[in-house]
Every structure is written in C-alpha cells, then in structure tokens.
Amino acid sequence: MNVDWELVADILGAICFAAGALLAFFAAIGVLRFPDIFARMHAATKPQVLGLFLVLVGIALILRQGTATWVLLLVAVGQMLTAPVAAHMIGRASYRTGLVPKSEFVVDELTRDIDLAEAELEEHQRPAGTD
C-alpha cells in the first residue's frame, strides 16, 4: 500500500483552512446581528483564536516549509498572548462607560465593588475637602 503523504497533507490543510474561513464567516454573522457589546465580543473572539489557528495549521500543512512554519508559529503565539489582553480592555471599557445592559445580568458584583470603592474614596476625601 503506497500512500501519497503530500496529498494527505494537502487535503488535511484544505479542510483546516475551510473550517477557519467558515468560522470567520459565522463570527461575522454573530457580530453583525447580536444585540449588545458582550454578545458581539463573544462572537468575535472565536475566530481570533480557534479560527486563526485552523487557518495557520492549514497554511503550514499545505506549504510544508521550515521557515514558513516558524513564522506561522510566531503569529500563533503572538495572537495567543495579545487576544485576551485586547478582549479584557474592550470589556472593561464597555463596562465602565455603561454600554452594557446591567438589568439583564444574573450576577453583577463589579457594580457593587465600584460603588463601595467610590464611597470609601468620598469618606477618605471629605475631611480634607471640608477643613
């Protein structure tokens, strides 16, 4: 039995690439149609990690070159390090600026903590202001 491994790698790469492109497409539908910003972030962060990894694995399987694989690994590691930070920053800014529908939350501990911190800050600043 003689297996053509290059053809197998091509087919696997094509499947991975098609899955990544399909994931980007579905995420774009979600970003376009979801109502509030957390739901849009939930949809948009899927192709940022999983879809991008599928695309990069597909490229690496089809190209089969050493340097290309290392560059793709660099892209994957960079995206893995930076995507959570960017998502955290966008989520924090959207919460702080009041873009989030807080009436729909089941548990909301951050609002109480922010109120406590502001109350403590006022308590701390009042003697200096009145004196």
Place this chain on the structure above:
Amino acid sequence: MNGWIVLGCSIFLFAAAIMALIRIIVGPKTLDRMIGVDLLITTLVGAIGLEAVYHRHATTLPVLVVLTLVGFVGSVVVARFASYEQKTTPPRPPTAKLAAARPELFKPQVRKSAAPDLEQKSDEEEQS
C-alpha cells in the same frame, strides 16, 4: 489546493469582511467598531494566508505577524481612549440606593493607609 476550495474559502472570507465593515460603519459606539476591526483583521489574515496557499509561496507570511501585532496595539489604545473619553459624562445614581438597601456594606472601614504616615515622616524630617 484545489481551485474550488479556494473559491469557497474566498467567498466566506469576503462575506465575513463585508459584514465586519457593516458593523464598523453602523456600530453605535467606538468599542463596537473596534470589535469589527478585530474581526476584519482576523479575516485579512485568513485572506493573505489563502493567497499564500494558492500560489504556494511564503513571501507574504511576515505580513501576518505585523497585522496581528498592529491590531492588538490599535484595539488596546482605542479601548483605553474610549474609557477616558466618556468617563466624565454619566453620573451614576445607584450608590445612594445601594446604601439605603444594605447599609452594612458602607460602614467606614478602619484601614491604615500609607499616605498619612509618609506625610508625617516628611513633616518630621522638615522640622528636624
């Protein structure tokens, strides 16, 4: 890679990019637009990779590194700027309501802060 698969992937990526562009145009606030920009950058990475795969060359692959890093810096900076921009406008009422409902949360906590000690020390140093 087969031409039909390339065509299908490019159609999906094109539709995703168009929808991300619509979100960038429509998006009610700056942060919605930044989510659209992130998705557009991911789609662009896929498109450049598709071109590299179709022609079987690795020339454009360093562009992917630059694209992901620039997208990260852009979204972080814009999120930071947006949180500063709108921070002063909305006053938030729920502090008084929460204080009336659960007053035990708002007892002044005895906490030794570091700032007065430092001030006293500096005063003593100035006096001496």
